[in-house]
Amino acid sequence: MTVWFVSRHPGALAWAQTQPWHYDQHCMHLDPQHIAAGDVVIGNLPVAIAAEVCQRGAQFVNLSLKLPAHLRGKELSLAEMQLCEAQLEAYDIRKQALRWPAPTYIDATLALMARLPLVEIKVKARNLGLRAPQNIGSAWHGALGKVLHDYHPIVYAALYDGDAAASPRPYVLRPPRYDDTLAADAAFTFSVLLLGEGVQHATALTDALQTLSTLGVGPGRGRFSIEAISCEPITLPRPEHSVTASTLSVLFHTPTLLKQGNQHLKEMPSMLLLIKRILGRVQGLLPASTIPEDLKQHLLQQASNVSCSLAESALSWHSTPRYSARQKAWMPFGGLCGRLLYRQVPPELELWLKWAQWLHVGNKTTFGHGEIRVLSESEHNL
DSSP states (O other): OOEEEEOOOHHHHHHHTTSSSOOSEEESSOOGGGOOTTOEEEEOOOHHHHHHHHHTTOEEEEEEOOOOGGGTTSOOOHHHHHHTTOEEEEEOOOOOOOOOOOOHHHHHHHHHHHTSOEEEEEEEEEESSOOOOSOHHHHHHHHHHHHHHHHOHHHHHHHTSSOTTTSOOSEEEEOOOOOTTOOTTOEEEEEEEEEGGGGGGHHHHHHHHHHHHHHOBTGGGBOEEEEEEEEEEOOOOOOOOOOSOEEEEEEEEEEEBOEETTEEOOSOOOHHHHHHHHHHHHHHHOTTOOOOHHHHHHHHHHHHTOEEOGGGOEEEEEEOOEEETTTTEEEOOEEEEEEEEEEEEOHHHHHHHHHHHHHOOSBOGGGTTTOEEEEEHHHHTO
């Protein structure tokens, strides 16, 4: 171990020679390449050099002074060093990633998020005779709707009635996933997300799910038992203050039905299209608020500059026909499933994508469509 004393000032050197500790090497300017793990470096160093000293496993000890304004920039004598209460203080200095305060546009997004409450009703259940329908989302959507219609007509009107094209339904169904291999008494889970004005119906919807378990779902009205049911608000984490763009994977976890030019999109959507659809969904769920025009234009401009790596993406159309009781016919149904890799995604867009993980994206979200998951490059590689 070597103790270094670094100073070009005679007064500091004189002061050091009066102290009970000793140093092995004195230098006027330090080259960190000479520092080894376990060394002690004493002096006043530039922050970058002090950080390298610490990074090399040495201890950095600052020569601290209570220096009045009239003595700054002057050579200090030993007596003045003592008057300025010279002392040694150890510091651990580390280089970190550059972080700026959250930009205004992130603050504007967070303000919108605060106006749209989210609640998740999560159910843990066991199979008492469920059989897999042709379209699970359609079967559970229809069965839940019938229970609400018969037992909670006000909630049915709020969640099921009205023109879905005019404004999004204030809920999302995440039905269970099972097939005919689901064993008797096997455990499964599902949930319902309530969005914005839908949150007020949480109690009634919880009761409706209890009733649904006894009335049954799908072929033969298969029943299930509920072991636990919880109703918890969803709190979205505040984003880290980052100024760097990211590489993100967007997983289309359930069929995602997007329209472009009044046609169902069956190819890879651009980031611009995704952000347009998310903006439209948020605006529809916040009828009393308007997304600021400058925020909207900023997001759209950023989205237009994001590229999709086609070679590292895999997306296909997943067809899930459903039977319409109203039209008494089988209807084409489906959406995109797979993964898209987007490069150079700004932090503002990343925030909106992560918000959409709970809102879902595109059409038919009340059947479970449009569930996305957003992963960083490191998370995707795990």
